[in-house]
Amino acid sequence: xxxxxxxxxxxxxxxxxxxxxxxxxxxxxxxxxxxxxxxxxxxxxxxxxxxxxxxxxxxxxxxxxxxxxxxxxxxxxxxxxxxxxxxxxxxxxxxxxxxxxxxxxxxxxxxxxxxxxxxxxxxxxxxxxxxxxxxxxxxxxxxxxxxxxxxxxxxxxxxxxxxxxxxxxxxxxxxxxxxxxxxxxxxxxxxxxxxxxxxxxxxxxxxxxxxxxxxxxxxxxxxxxxxxxxxxxxxxxxxxxxxxxxxxxxxxxxxxxxxxxxxxxxxxxxxxxxxxxxxxxxxxxxxxxxxxxxxxxxxxxxxxxxxxxxxxxxxxxxxxxxxxxxxxxxxxxxxxxxxxxxxxxxxxxxxxxxxxxxxxxxxxxxxxxxxxxxxxxxxxxxxxxxxxxxxxxxxxxxxxxxxxxxxxxxxxxxxxxxxxx
Numbered sequence: 096x097x098x099x100x101x102x103x104x105x106x107x108x109x110x111x112x113x114x115x116x117x118x119x120x121x122x123x124x125x126x127x128x129x130x131x132x133x134x135x136x137x138x139x140x141x142x143x144x145x146x147x148x149x150x151x152x153x154x155x156x157x158x159x160x161x162x163x164x165x166x167x168x169x170x171x172x173x174x175x176x177x178x179x180x181x182x183x184x185x186x187x188x189x190x191x192x193x194x195x196x197x198x199x200x201x202x203x204x205x206x207x208x209x210x211x212x213x214x215x216x217x218x219x220x221x222x223x224x225x226x227x228x229x230x231x232x233x234x235x236x237x238x239x240x241x242x243x244x245x246x247x248x249x250x251x252x253x254x255x256x257x258x259x260x261x262x263x264x265x266x267x268x269x270x271x272x273x274x275x276x277x278x279x280x281x282x283x284x285x286x287x288x289x290x291x292x293x294x295x296x297x298x299x300x301x302x303x304x305x306x307x308x309x310x311x312x313x314x315x316x317x318x319x320x321x322x323x324x325x326x327x328x329x330x331x332x333x334x335x336x337x338x339x340x341x342x343x344x345x346x347x348x349x350x351x352x353x354x355x356x357x358x359x360x361x362x363x364x365x366x367x368x369x370x371x372x373x374x375x376x377x378x379x380x381x382x383x384x385x386x387x388x389x390x391x392x393x394x395x396x397x398x399x400x401x402x403x404x405x406x407x408x409x410x411x412x413x414x415x416x417x418x419x420x421x422x423x424x425x426x427x428x429x430x431x432x433x434x435x436x437x438x439x440x441x442x443x444x445x446x447x448x449x450x451x452x453x454x455x456x457x458x459x460x461x462x463x464x465x466x467x468x469x470x471x472x473x474x475x476x477x478x479x480x481x482x483x484x485x486x487x488x489x490x491x492x493x494x495x496x497x498x499x500x501x502x503x504x505x506x507x508x509x510x511x512x513x514x515x516x
Contacts, residue, residue, distance in 0.1 A: 123279075123311065123312070123313030123314045123315070124314050124315070125259055125314070125315040126259070126261065126276075126302070126303045126304065126315065126316060126317045127200055127201070127259065127261075128200070128201045128261040128262060128263065128317075129199055129200060129201075130196035130199060130200065130201050130262075131196070131199065132196055133195075133196055134196055134262070135193055135194060135195045135196070135262075135335070136193075136194045136201075136262035136265055136273075136335055136337075137191065137192075137193070137194070137265075137273055137335060137336060137337045138191075138192050138193070138194035138260040138261065138262065138273060138274055138275070138276070139167070139189045139190060139191060139192060139273060139274070139275035139276070139320070139339070140157070140189075140190050140192050140203075140227055140258055140259075140260065140275065140276045141187060141188075141189060141190075141275050141276065141277040141278065141318075142157075142187070142188050142189075142190045142224075142225055142227065143185060143186070143187050143188075143225045143278075144182055144183065144184050144185060144186045144188070144225075145184065145222045145223060145225060146184045147181050147182065147183055147184050148181070148182055149178070149179050149180065149181055149182070150164060150165060150177065150178050150179065150180050150182060150436070151178045151179060153182060153188065153190070154178075156206075156208065156223065156224070157190050157192060157203075157206055157258075158205050158206050158207065159190060159191055159192065160345065161177075161178040162178070162345045162349060162369065163191050163344065163345050164188070164190060164191065165177065165436070166342065166343035166344055166345045166352065167188075167189050167190070167191045167339075167342055167343070167344065168188055168189055168342065168434070169341060169342045169343060169431050169432065169433055169434055170433070170434050170435070170436055170437075171433040171434065171435060171436070172345075172368065172369065173368050174435070174436055177436055180436040180438075181438070182436070182437060182438075183437065183438060183439050183440050184440070185440045186437060186440050189275060189339070189342070191344075192206070192258065192260055193205060194260035194261065194262050197257070201260055201261055201262055202257045202258060202259060202260060203256065203257060203258035203259075203260055206255070206256040206257075206258055207253055207254060207255055207256060208223070208224075208253075208254045208256050209251055209252070209253055209254075210248045210249065210250055210251060210252040210254065211250060212250050214248050214250075215230075215245070215246050215248065216230035216233050216234055216241065216245045216246075216248070217230045219233060219254070219256075220232070220233055224256060224258070225278060226278045226313055226315075227258050227259065227276065227278055227315065228256055228257060228258055228259070230245065232257055233254055233255075233256060233257070236254075236255050236256075236257045237254050237255055240252050240253065240254055241254075258276070259276045259315050260274070260276055261274045261276070261317040262274065263302070263317075263319075265322075265324060265335065265337055267294075267298070267302070267319035267321075268298070270321070270360070271321070271322045271323060271324035271337060271360060272319040272320060272321060272322050272337075273319075273320050273322045273337045273338075273339050274302075274317045274318065274319055274320070275292075275317070275318045275320055276315055276316070276317060276318075277315065277316045277317075277318050278313065278314075278315055279310050279311065279312055279313060279314040279315070279316060280312065281312045283310065283312075284308070284310070285299055285300070285305075285308040285309075285310050286308065288316065288318065292318050292319075292320060293320075293321065293340075294318070294319055296308060298319065299316065299318065302316075302317050302318075302319060303316050303317055320339040320340065321339065321340045321360075322337045322338055322339045322340060322355060322360075323337070323338050323340070323353075323354075323355035323359060323360055323361060323362040323363075324336075324337045324360075324362065325337065325353075325362055325406070327405060327406030327413075328405075328406060328408070330408060331405075331406030331407055331408050331413070332406075332407045332408070333346045333347065333406055333407050334406065336353065336362075338353055338354065338355040338362060339355060340355050340356075340357065340358075340359070340431075341355065341356075341357055341431045342354070342355060342431055343355075343431065345367055345369075346364075346407060347373070347407040347412050348373070348407070348410070349367055349369045349370065350366065350367055350369075350370045350373035350374075350376075350412060351364050351365070351366065351367055351370075351376075351385070351404055351407070351412060352364065352365060352366070352367035352368070353365075353404065354430055354431055355431070356428065356429035356430055356431060357429060357431060358429070359429065362404075363386070363428055364385065364386060364403070364404035365385055365386030366384070366385055366386065373412060374410070374411045374412045375412070375414075376402075376412055376414060377402075377414065378402035378414045378415070378416040379414070379416065380416065381400075381402065381416050383400070383401070383402035383416065384402060385402050385403075385404055385412070385414055386402065386404075387401065387402045388400070388401040388402075388425070388428070389401075390424040390425065392424055393420075395420065396420045396421055396422050396423070397420070397421045397422070397423055397424035397425075398418065398419075398420055399418065399419050399420075399421050399424070399425065400416070400417070400418045401416075401417055401418075402414055402415075402416055403415045403416075403417055
């Protein structure tokens with residue numbers, strides 16, 4: 096039921112209010128991926144800080160490791176007290192998230208938020224989590240914690256935050272990829288997003304099951320990021336580790352740092368700079384330590400021997416000694432450039448992936464099992480994001496170009512529309 100605000104109504108011509116009553120406006124959409132098992136995957140969410148926050152505070156919002164948050168954005172973790180560094184408002188970050196199958200839909204299963212004084216569901220959804228989730232989703236996911244009046248929340252209430260995520264088998268066009276959930280901003284275009292994240296317009300449309308390139312503010316897209324994938328055994332605690340191009344990941348209790356260098360699809364791991372008390376990282380029957388590589392040129396090619404990372408099993412770092420004969424000796428290992436912990440937001444602050452190792456375009460892809468659902472009338476377990484509740488005054492602003500037409504003409508058009516519909 097619509098309620099009329101007499102003050103707002105007085106600001107809008109009658110024909111605008113009548114027009115609003117019959118013209119359907121689109122609502123934000125979100126890409127969802129059905130699932131039917133207990134599989135999990137590495138994923139990301141694109142998050143814009145709503146206020147200045149410490150690194151540890153941002154990590155706490157998503158129940159992730161502060162160091163993992165920094166390495167995912169290629170921020171140098173060697174700075175003193177880096178976990179307490181204050182990040183500026185409006186900074187965009189890629190936040191690592193474990194994507195789980197919950198109630199038949201991939202979503203975050205472990206993100207929780209403890210309410211504070213003056214919190215409302217809308218504030219938590221639209222501001223704290225920057226539109227990655229809706230107030231209705233939080234309410235539906237916490238039926239016992241949220242009463243009949245969602246504007247009233249008890250301080251200290253523990254809420255599950257069902258953030259969107261996708262896995263798509265960790266591939267894109269049959270190549271390793273990790274998917275980031277991204278909230279469309281007012282200035283975004285699908286072509287611009289594709290260019291920023293080194294993918295194609297067609298790819299984004301297929302991944303998100305879009306019939307056209309049209310997107311709108313608040314839509315949540317799944318963006319495939321080229322990545323370096325691991326091949327650790329399933330019993331490893333870091334099984335299925337995947338690192339986007341141009342970034343790092345910390346694993347093995349902060350003992351091992353893995354990177355995906357620009358233009359590469361090979362995961363490279365070495366002792367982390369924070370490593371203090373760690374199990375041995377030396378390869379058996381060798382003097383090589385984790386990350387070491389030796390090369391020997393021969394008449395038949397180049398003998399390459401390396402000490403590689405094989406996963407974290409029972410609190411033990413597994414190392415694997417591998418040897419191969421390659422046509423030519425590899426050059427020095429290329430590392431993603433590190434950034435200083437940011438203190439301001441400017442045109443030079445852009446935490447986006449490095450260029451993909453293949454040219455944009457690629458083979459024709461097959462449609463993934465996903466859907467783009469509107470936010471209203473949904474009965475699925477994880478309804479996509481709802482539009483923020485607006486007011487008649489904002490709608491008037493939206494229709495301001497129409498106000499240049501004479502009211503009588505517009506009223507006539509409205510009546511014609513009403514009669515013939």
